[in-house]
Amino acid sequence: MPSVDDLFKGRHFDREIIVLCVRWYLRYKLSFRDLVEMMAERGLSLAHTTIMRWVQRYVPEFEKRWNRFARQVGGSWRVDETYVKIKGRWVYLYRAVDKAGKTVDFLLRAKRDVAAAKAFFRRAFARHGRPPGKITLDGYQASHRAARELLTQHRAGGVRTRIRSSKYLNNLIEQDHRSIKLRLGPMLGFKRFRHAAITIAGVELMHRIRKGQFALSKFRAVGTTAPEIWSAVLAA
Structure with a gap:
């Protein structure tokens, strides 16, 4: 498994921006173009295809890193x-x-x-x-x-x-x-099976995080924010 520095090496944008865009796209009812507008308000010029490539590139890596902290499910x-x-x-x-x-x-x-x-x-x-x-x-x-x-x-x-x-x-x-399904609806359908499988894996990951299926007690100090938890998980 590559280090977190190697994972984002050579990218034009900081890893915090990449993680934020991917996380928001998977979690909320946003299109790629919605995120482009939101980043433009923060002074960042992005193409919607850039965010799409980030989703396809990083979701499998995010899934592997989060799964290290997965709790057992019932029988x-x-x-x-x-x-x-x-x-x-x-x-x-x-x-x-x-x-x-x-x-x-x-x-x-x-x-x-x-x-x-x-x-x-x-x-x-x-x-x-x-x-x-x-x-x-x-x-x-x-x-x-x-x-x-x-x-x-x-x-x-x-x-x-x-x-x-x-x-x-x-x-x-x-x-x-x-x-x-509520999250997949605004995505307006997929064009490729592989892209759909990766994106759905990311949506499922966010759903599991929201349901508390990961043992993250050591990252949940008082005042810890979602970006800080994500950074800690990726770097652990």
Whole structure:
């Protein structure tokens, strides 16, 4: 992992400006051009494509650095899919939260099928080290099949996971989708799948930060501001 100085080496603008623009774009309902105007009021001349490139370049690095401080999630997951438009076509965002509403994982896929669901569960199991005690799904059978087939492989190691179907219990994940969709709406659709995946990862990161899913007690001295916490996390 490069040092924070190497990460921003050779950039025309200070790293504080880069982090601020990326953080605000991911967190608030702002377009690239909104940010250009806001920076112009502060005496900074930026092109909207510059901020777009910053988002694509730095979101994966920010995610890696914040994930070092991630708290564990609970053992009861609610899993569901929502829709995102890319170049005029709908694709599928698989997401899961635990019973306390903490984000478990997410994955953008072009299709909604068994292979896509397996890819999501495989990623989520690997990220958290093992399957959860319970997985709650809706009635879509492809997701049930994917979960069962992957869990069969893990059961040889003694893991027992209960799969259940409940529209009522999955209201929690459906409500959580709204926070993501409300931020994606002003972005007016994506042109490339890879760019969409990176941007969504950044939006999900900001959502996790807002939900307190990171152990940042050592950075939260009295009076510590968000920029100071970000600087400390990136430099740690």
